Amino acid sequence: MRQAGTAMKFSSIKTMPKNVVRDTMKSIERNNLMSAASVLSVIAALIILGIFLILTINVQEVTKDVESKLELKIFLQSDFTDTQKETIEQALEKSDLIENVTFESAEEALEKFTVSLEDYAPLLSGYNSENNPMPASFVVRVTDPNDMEEVQTLAMSFEDQGVEYVRYGQEYVEALVSFNKFTNTLSIVVLVVLSMISIFIIYNTIKLTVFARRREIGIMKYVGATNAYIRAPFILEGTLLGLMGAIVAFLIIRITYYYILGLVGGNLFLPVDASLASPDAVMGQLIFFFLLYGGFIGAVGSVFAIRKFLDV
Amino acid sequence: MIEFKNVTKGYDKNKSNALKNVSLFIDKGEFVFLVGRSGAGKSTFIKLLLREIEATEGSVYINNFNVSKLSKKEIPFLRRKMGIVFQDFRLLENKSVYENVAYAMEIIGKSEKQIQKRVPLALDMVGLSHRMNHYPHELSGGEQQRVVIARAIINNPSILICDEPTGNLDPETSYEIISILEEINRRGTTVVVVTHDREIVDTMKKRVLTLEDGILKVDDATGRYGYEV
Numbered sequence: 001m002r003q004a005g006t007a008m009k010f011s012s013i014k015t016m017p018k019n020v021v022r023d024t025m026k027s028i029e030r031n032n033l034m035s036a037a038s039v040l041s042v043i044a045a046l047i048i049l050g051i052f053l054i055l056t057i058n059v060q061e062v063t064k065d066v067e068s069k070l071e072l073k074i075f076l077q078s079d080f081t082d083t084q085k086e087t088i089e090q091a092l093e094k095s096d097l098i099e100n101v102t103f104e105s106a107e108e109a110l111e112k113f114t115v116s117l118e119d120y121a122p123l124l125s126g127y128n129s130e131n132n133p134m135p136a137s138f139v140v141r142v143t144d145p146n147d148m149e150e151v152q153t154l155a156m157s158f159e160d161q162g163v164e165y166v167r168y169g170q171e172y173v174e175a176l177v178s179f180n181k182f183t184n185t186l187s188i189v190v191l192v193v194l195s196m197i198s199i200f201i202i203y204n205t206i207k208l209t210v211f212a213r214r215r216e217i218g219i220m221k222y223v224g225a226t227n228a229y230i231r232a233p234f235i236l237e238g239t240l241l242g243l244m245g246a247i248v249a250f251l252i253i254r255i256t257y258y259y260i261l262g263l264v265g266g267n268l269f270l271p272v273d274a275s276l277a278s279p280d281a282v283m284g285q286l287i288f289f290f291l292l293y294g295g296f297i298g299a300v301g302s303v304f305a306i307r308k309f310l311d312v
Numbered sequence: 313m314i315e316f317k318n319v320t321k322g323y324d325k326n327k328s329n330a331l332k333n334v335s336l337f338i339d340k341g342e343f344v345f346l347v348g349r350s351g352a353g354k355s356t357f358i359k360l361l362l363r364e365i366e367a368t369e370g371s372v373y374i375n376n377f378n379v380s381k382l383s384k385k386e387i388p389f390l391r392r393k394m395g396i397v398f399q400d401f402r403l404l405e406n407k408s409v410y411e412n413v414a415y416a417m418e419i420i421g422k423s424e425k426q427i428q429k430r431v432p433l434a435l436d437m438v439g440l441s442h443r444m445n446h447y448p449h450e451l452s453g454g455e456q457q458r459v460v461i462a463r464a465i466i467n468n469p470s471i472l473i474c475d476e477p478t479g480n481l482d483p484e485t486s487y488e489i490i491s492i493l494e495e496i497n498r499r500g501t502t503v504v505v506v507t508h509d510r511e512i513v514d515t516m517k518k519r520v521l522t523l524e525d526g527i528l529k530v531d532d533a534t535g536r537y538g539y540e541v
Contacts, residue, residue, distance in 0.1 A: 215404070220419055223419050224389065224467075225420070229419060
């Protein structure tokens with residue numbers, strides 16, 4: 001009996017796909033209202049998820065962009081000595097927290113300032129190297145913006161040994177870093193909650209179709225169909241519903257996103273000079289995630305839905 | 313071949329057992345009636361054969377195989393050795409007669425070629441060739457039961473189990489159904505018919521097993537209904 005069983009098993013797997021696909025299509029067609037409802041719920045969940053995903057990707061991109069532009073300025077006292085300058089420079093260069101250090105002399109600072117004033121440059125014409133009001137400074141780029149404060153502490157340890165004061169966009173950096181963390185956490189929470197909701201909705205839909213076909217399942221069991229054979233069309237059905245939802249949701253989001261981008265014209269109304277993530281890259285990530293996600297929740301929902309009905 | 317060895321089945325500890333120490337042997341190629349009042353243990357008997365439930369004590373053998381020892385994965389392959397006919401037919405309403413029978417072959421992975429060859433033969437055997445493309449709701453009860461029989465024998469089972477096959481049919485149709493079962497039996501299939509139908513049992517003169525309150529009361533080879541109503 002065991003041997004005969006194995007032989008039949010192989011042949012049943014061989015002919016399965018055709019029947020399974022046929023049954024699945026029939027089932028989706030027969031339960032068109034319920035199927036539409038679950039596709040809609042996946043669409044709704046994925047649109048919300050998509051908005052959060054786009055938000056997260058862009059906040060990350062903006063943060064990265066802003067972070068890479070962040071500098072810390074260590075201003076030197078007007079009467080610093082060359083020895084003091086050397087000591088400070090060496091200390092900064094030795095630190096792991098710092099990516100690079102550039103020295104800006106008082107003359108360079110004045111020159112830069114003059115250039116930046118453009119039309120008003122003549123205002124500074126009275127100043128020269130004799131009475132230069134600009135302090136010399138070290139311009140520091142840190143490896144990780146979270147370490148800004150530590151670098152500041154390091155620099156301030158040279159206070160009265162040549163360092164006058166340290167300046168960076170402290171509040172701004174902190175706000176940006178914490179906003180980034182916030183959107184990340186929020187996205188994960190939204191992902192988990194919406195996944196559970198979507199799985200639950202698919203679960204219920206497939207349960208309805210399983211219930212509608214429970215007689216058929218019972219007959220299949222009595223005629224000797226294997227559980228895998230019985231399960232396959234339902235899992236396929238759930239996965240298909242999930243994938244359909246994913247594709248529609250993606251199209252809606254894509255059209256809307258490009259439309260909004262066109263409206264704001266890349267203007268972010270942010271107080272800094274930062275750019276959004278490239279829309280094509282965002283959409284690439286999005287469709288990949290959507291398909292994976294849609295298929296996954298469809299399959300998971302179906303597996304749960306059919307489990308109970310297989311015990312005959 | 314079906315053998316019960318001291319089989320006891322209890323569903324609930326507080327209630328008396330549905331089957332009590334039942335031992336019986338049905339040989340290959342036999343035609344057996346199983347009779348008894350409602351609650352005598354007939355359904356339990358069938359469920360044990362199909363391994364829908366497991367015996368509390370004792371063992372059930374089918375074709376020398378201990379059914380109680382089968383793993384869950386092997387149950388479908390046990391069921392392929394048996395054909396089952398239900399009182400309530402259990403046909404798929406949205407499939408034609410042909411499709412309903414073909415379905416049983418598709419499930420176990422037979423090729424389209426085999427299906428096209430075998431289904432008409434089975435339908436011919438039950439006398440329904442002319443109804444092949446009809447749907448169950450277009451058929452009479454007797455015709456529907458014949459489709460079920462065709463479905464049950466399509467995979468050449470060694471045992472055919474019929475649970476009240478004539479329960480929903482008038483006497484004349486019932487005799488037609490029973491004679492089809494007899495014909496199947498003549499071709500070598502073991503047939504077990506669970507029934508209430510006293511008249512049929514008495515006229516058929518086959519072996520009769522009588523269950524009463526879970527006990528095998530009578531095992532009568534001469535074929536008389538084993539209990540008085």
